[in-house]
Amino acid sequence: xxxxxxxxxxxxxxxxxxxxxxxxxxxEERLGCEYNIKYILDLRDFPDSPFSSLITxxxxxxxxxxxxxxxxxxxxxxxxxxxxxxxxLEAGKNVVTSNKEVVSxxxxxxxxxxxxxxxxxxxxxxxxxxxxxxxxxxxxLSSNKINKISGILxxxxxxxxxxxxxxxxxxxxxxxxxxKLGYAEANPSADVDGIDAARKIVILAALASGKLIDxxxxxxxxxxxxxxxDTEMAKEFGCTIKLIGYSEIVDGxxxxxxxxxxxxxxxxLSRIDDVFNGILINANMVGDVMFYGPGAGKLxxxxxxxxDIIDIIANIDSEVKPIVWxxxxxxxxxxxxxxxxxxxxxxxxxxxxxxxxSKYEIKESGNNICGIMTDSITENEADTIAAEFGNNNLxxxxxxx
Amino acid sequence: xxxxxxxxxxxxxxxxxxxxxxxxxxxEERLGCEYNIKYILDLRDFPDSPFSSLITxxxxxxxxxxxxxxxxxxxxxxxxxxxxxxxxLEAGKNVVTSNKEVVSxxxxxxxxxxxxxxxxxxxxxxxxxxxxxxxxxxxxLSSNKINKISGILxxxxxxxxxxxxxxxxxxxxxxxxxxKLGYAEANPSADVDGIDAARKIVILAALASGKLIDxxxxxxxxxxxxxxxDTEMAKEFGCTIKLIGYSEIVDGxxxxxxxxxxxxxxxxLSRIDDVFNGILINANMVGDVMFYGPGAGKLxxxxxxxxDIIDIIANIDSEVKPIVWxxxxxxxxxxxxxxxxxxxxxxxxxxxxxxxxSKYEIKESGNNICGIMTDSITENEADTIAAEFGNNNLxxxxxxx
Numbered sequence: 001x002x003x004x005x006x007x008x009x010x011x012x013x014x015x016x017x018x019x020x021x022x023x024x025x026x027x028e029e030r031l032g033c034e035y036n037i038k039y040i041l042d043l044r045d046f047p048d049s050p051f052s053s054l055i056t057x058x059x060x061x062x063x064x065x066x067x068x069x070x071x072x073x074x075x076x077x078x079x080x081x082x083x084x085x086x087x088x089l090e091a092g093k094n095v096v097t098s099n100k101e102v103v104s105x106x107x108x109x110x111x112x113x114x115x116x117x118x119x120x121x122x123x124x125x126x127x128x129x130x131x132x133x134x135x136x137x138x139x140x141l142s143s144n145k146i147n148k149i150s151g152i153l154x155x156x157x158x159x160x161x162x163x164x165x166x167x168x169x170x171x172x173x174x175x176x177x178x179x180k181l182g183y184a185e186a187n188p189s190a191d192v193d194g195i196d197a198a199r200k201i202v203i204l205a206a207l208a209s210g211k212l213i214d215x216x217x218x219x220x221x222x223x224x225x226x227x228x229x230d231t232e233m234a235k236e237f238g239c240t241i242k243l244i245g246y247s248e249i250v251d252g253x254x255x256x257x258x259x260x261x262x263x264x265x266x267x268x269l270s271r272i273d274d275v276f277n278g279i280l281i282n283a284n285m286v287g288d289v290m291f292y293g294p295g296a297g298k299l300x301x302x303x304x305x306x307x308d309i310i311d312i313i314a315n316i317d318s319e320v321k322p323i324v325w326x327x328x329x330x331x332x333x334x335x336x337x338x339x340x341x342x343x344x345x346x347x348x349x350x351x352x353x354x355x356x357x358s359k360y361e362i363k364e365s366g367n368n369i370c371g372i373m374t375d376s377i378t379e380n381e382a383d384t385i386a387a388e389f390g391n392n393n394l395x396x397x398x399x400x401x
Numbered sequence: 402x403x404x405x406x407x408x409x410x411x412x413x414x415x416x417x418x419x420x421x422x423x424x425x426x427x428x429e430e431r432l433g434c435e436y437n438i439k440y441i442l443d444l445r446d447f448p449d450s451p452f453s454s455l456i457t458x459x460x461x462x463x464x465x466x467x468x469x470x471x472x473x474x475x476x477x478x479x480x481x482x483x484x485x486x487x488x489x490l491e492a493g494k495n496v497v498t499s500n501k502e503v504v505s506x507x508x509x510x511x512x513x514x515x516x517x518x519x520x521x522x523x524x525x526x527x528x529x530x531x532x533x534x535x536x537x538x539x540x541x542l543s544s545n546k547i548n549k550i551s552g553i554l555x556x557x558x559x560x561x562x563x564x565x566x567x568x569x570x571x572x573x574x575x576x577x578x579x580x581k582l583g584y585a586e587a588n589p590s591a592d593v594d595g596i597d598a599a600r601k602i603v604i605l606a607a608l609a610s611g612k613l614i615d616x617x618x619x620x621x622x623x624x625x626x627x628x629x630x631d632t633e634m635a636k637e638f639g640c641t642i643k644l645i646g647y648s649e650i651v652d653g654x655x656x657x658x659x660x661x662x663x664x665x666x667x668x669x670l671s672r673i674d675d676v677f678n679g680i681l682i683n684a685n686m687v688g689d690v691m692f693y694g695p696g697a698g699k700l701x702x703x704x705x706x707x708x709d710i711i712d713i714i715a716n717i718d719s720e721v722k723p724i725v726w727x728x729x730x731x732x733x734x735x736x737x738x739x740x741x742x743x744x745x746x747x748x749x750x751x752x753x754x755x756x757x758x759s760k761y762e763i764k765e766s767g768n769n770i771c772g773i774m775t776d777s778i779t780e781n782e783a784d785t786i787a788a789e790f791g792n793n794n795l796x797x798x799x800x801x802x
Contacts, residue, residue, distance in 0.1 A: 019544050019686050026546055032722065124541070130687035132541030139540070140525070140533030143420050143707035145427055268693060271672045285420050285704035286531035289694035292669060293687065303686040306544035318719035321433065 002035040002313050005062040007084055008075035009042040009055070012098050012125070015302030016072055017051050020309070027306070031313050038068055063087055070312055072305055073097040082106050089113045089121060094316075096308035098125035098301050104199035104215045107206065108325045115322040120315075122308035127153065127200045130300025131293035133279050135311070137207045138323075144283035146208035146249075150401055153200040153245045155275035155295040156184045156191035157223050161241055161260075162273040164231050171226060183275055193222035194243060194258040201245030204279070205256045209249060211328035219257040219336055226260055230396055233346050233371045234262050236363040240270040244401055253334040262344050262373075262400045269401070337379045342400040345385065346371045351393030354385050373400065403436040403714050406463040408485055409476035410443040410456070413499050413526070416703030417473055418452050421710070428707070432714055439469055464488055471713055473706055474498040483507050490514045490522060495717075497709035499526035499702050505600035505616045508607065509726045516723040521716075523709035528554065528601045531701025532694035534680050536712070538608045539724075545684030547609035547650075551802055554601040554646045556676035556696040557585045557592035558624050562642055562661075563674040565632050572627060584676055594623035595644060595659040602646030605680070606657045610650060612729035620658040620737055627661055631797055634747050634772045635663050637764040641671040645802055654735040663745050663774075663801045669693075670802070738780045743801040746786065747772045752794030755786050774801065 004020070006013050020027070020037055028034050039062050040054045049055075059080075062068055071088045073095055075081040082102050088095050090113060097103065102110070103123045114121035124134045128151075137146070152158050156178055163174035175192065178184035190196045198215040206212040223243050234241045239262035247256040263270040268290050272278040277295025282288050294300040345357065349370040353362070360372045377385075386397055405421070407414050421428070421438055429435050440463050441455045450456075460481075463469055472489045474496055476482040483503050489496050491514060498504065503511070504524045515522035525535045529552075538547070553559050557579055564575035576593065579585035591597045599616040607613040624644050635642045640663035648657040664671040669691050673679040678696025683689050695701040746758065750771040754763070761773045778786075787798055 023544060023546060023686065027544060030543055030722070131690055132537045135541050136533045136537050139712065140536050140705070140708050142431055142711045143424060143428060143704050145424060268672070271669070283704070285424065285707075286701045287695050287698075289532055289692070291690070291692060293690035297688075300687045303544050303684070304541070306686075307541050310543045311540065314722060315719070318716070321431070321715060 002033065002069055002316070003038040003067045004035055004070045004072065004309065005039040005041065005068045006037060007041045007071060007073045007081070009040050009044070009046060009051070010074065010076065011298045012301045012305065013040070013042070013072070013074040015298035016074060016305045019299060019302045019306045027310060031310060033313065035313065038065070059084055063091055068093060069316070070094045070096070070309055072309060073099060074305065075099065076101070078102060078105060085110055085121070086113060089117055089119055092117050092119055094119045094312045096122045096305055096312065098123070098305055100126040100196070100199040100203060104202050104212070107203065108212050108327050111323045111325050115324065120312055120320060120322070122311060123203070124308050125301050125304035127203050128277050128279055128291065128293070129155070129295040129297060130303045131277060131279065131291050131295065132304070132307070133291045134207060135307070136291065137204070137281070141281065141283050141286065144285045146281060146283045148282040149201070149204045149208060149247045149279065150269060151201065151204065151245045151279040152242055152269055152272050152277050153197040153279070153295065154191055154243060155277055156188065157197070157243045158272065158277070159183050159275045160192070161223060161226070161243065164226065164228060165240060168228060170228060171224065192224050194220040197243060197245040197258045201247055201256055201258060204245070205247035205254055206325050208247065209254050210325055211254055211332045212325045213254065213256055213328040213333060219259070221259040223260055225396070229365065229367065229369050230346060230398070232365045233344070233363070233369065236365050236371060237262060237344060237373055239264050239400070241398070242269060244269070250334055254328060254332055255334040255336065255339055257336065259399055262398045264401070267401060340376045340378045342374050342376055343382050344371055344373045344398045344400060345389070346395045346397070347389055348393045348395065351389055354388035356385055369395065403434065403470055403717070404439040404468045405436055405471045405473065405710065406440040406442065406469045407438060408442045408472060408474045408482070410441050410445070410447060411475065411477065412699045413702045413706065414441070414473070414475040416699035417475060417706045420700060420703045420707045428711060432711060434714065436714065439466070460485055464492055469494060470717070471495045471497070471710055473710060474500060475706065476500065477502070479503060479506060486511055486522070487514060490518055490520055493518050493520055495520045495713045497523045497706055497713065499524070499706055501527040501597070501600040501604060505603050505613070508604065509613050509728050512724045512726050516725065521713055521721060521723070523712060524604070525709050526702050526705035528604050529678050529680055529692065529694070530556070530696040530698060531704045532678060532680065532692050532696065533705070533708070534692045535608060536708070537692065538605070538682070542682065542684050542687065545686045547682060547684045549683040550602070550605045550609060550648045550680065551670060552602065552605065552646045552680040553643055553670055553673050553678050554598040554680070554696065555592055555644060556678055557589065558598070558644045559673065559678070560584050560676045561593070562624060562627070562644065565627065565629060566641060569629060571629060572625060593625050595621040598644060598646040598659045602648055602657055602659060605646070606648035606655055607726050609648065610655050611726055612655055612733045613726045614655060614657055614729040614734060620660070622660040624661055626797070630766065630768065630770050631747060631799070633766045634745070634764070634770065637766050637772060638663060638745060638774055640665050640801070642799070643670060645670070651735055655729060655733055656735040656737065656740055658737065660800055663799045665802070668802060741777045741779045743775050743777050744783050745772055745774045745799045745801060746790070747796045747798070748790055749794045749796065752790055755789035757786055770796065
């Protein structure tokens, strides 16, 4: 009998209890062993929940109970989630989590503490919600060197961008609608400013490279400045605007950033709409593979949390290779000003076009708004061209995926 | 040091040698142990290959060498691939394969022999080429009950259907082009008649249900009768025609079949084009997830073969839960005549329309060809309606996904 404790009885925590209960029979059959939810930690009581008898307000009940060998942390936020995770790992308990903030900030330390204590720290649900991506990267692309990762990693922003594209909604209207539907928080900053996507892309980049970058240190642009004129121009170029978390290894150095990009409709990411997520991985032997599915939501995310719990229970007596990450140093990270990709410049058609753009075709999307797509140029070159436009005439610049 | 033998030095066999060699450093780092390709079995010699010194023509060299613990079978066909696999497993050697014919026909017996002998029989590369799908089904969707699987499982037919849709090529012209490009064999029957897809869907269905159906026993229709008029009609209904391997568990009974289907463009499978494959899985907690990538090809398929080899080496001293399948009995399989889904009837506009269809909208795609999409009806009901049309007026009937 394996005893499990759940930290945090919010959306994902209660979903995890539900998956463990609803599918108990098939999971126990697959495992060949039984399990039991022994505690649920939350500050609140849930008198009407079927799990109410399991609620405790005292973390020490869990920490000090030697019967608890698996802890599922779904509290969200850095503290006390990080502190409780650390304490559990040090006490020889396995921990699984959906908390990308903790994994992206403290992942190096927590993986090392897990390794030292002979337990595991797993976080499939921290990226892509219910989509299997972390374990497939470790186990299924194990024969490959991973070159590039590009992902639609945030469902809220993808919902907003889909509304703008398909219904011609403005950013503000689409955000309001997302909030009404419960897809966006009252304070939507973590989503719309790209912070959530930044946390997720550094986790994926660390799986590919072994180096974890501070998510606050990567170039991060959200979707708040995208206009309907931009989405119209994207159509002119056969593209869709998506918020892309991107990571690439160039000459052994890591490049990672988050920004809205023009995604050509030939790229499968261009066709991932609404709250769905997709992660496209380019690896040296397999080429391009994509994982697609629900990037958030109670039961999908809980499905991934429980997959981690099952992985731990199934291998509880085996030696499993631990995840070993290092903190990325400055020398591990590329010089972002040298990152190179095609750009789209969107500008007032009356503007004087910089000489370096004269060789490209100009497209007009109406309302006197023009656009040019360049070949690959660096950030530095793009900045130089932008300066040549003068502020009043240049409307926006997009990277192309 | 782990010694590996490769059976068959064709496309995938030579790709496997290449992946094992090209990525040797990173794979050995991940494994924390070294490996070596000791033999390659083939009837031919390859004097110009860098692997020529490893070639043997005698299977007994491999079978009798106690140093060989992992055998990669990439011979294709049932015999001697099945016989060699069985002999290796009985001799206590782990076997990995890309051979869907052997897995779909002899999987129950071979998994059981592996279990009895304490070794593993893995076949990630048998479905979806380089796309991780089998291990994710086992490990990542482990917290779910799998309800439905729908897959574009054959790259050749998907290439042909994409050419028909996008370029207006006839089936014959598109097939010829696929043959010129090396995507289709001189004898394309296994692909265009749906036999390859049938083998793959029974493997996926067995992973979901534990019951392996004889692939020759499932209803299988290929793409040879699809006309440009059909692809035009699909567009009228907002659909794309795809060859779909389908499996569903209805009231505890397995339903599996292969046929061309109208796939609504809202379904992500509708947008998978050319030689790519996609497998969409619906499971009770996560909802819909899709795995996308190259469904064939030398290095992609070899990437999956080597992932299996790595899995075996990484867990060589651990007890891993074996795959246990049973042969599906008649009582495990549903009555196909009761399978229910919407249909599209394509007919001469001059036809008398059966009364049961009178409530539906009629679409016309030009050339006097009309179409009606029904609500969900059973196979039996569809047959009855088809008979009412009379042979001369009914052009074709499609299931809708």
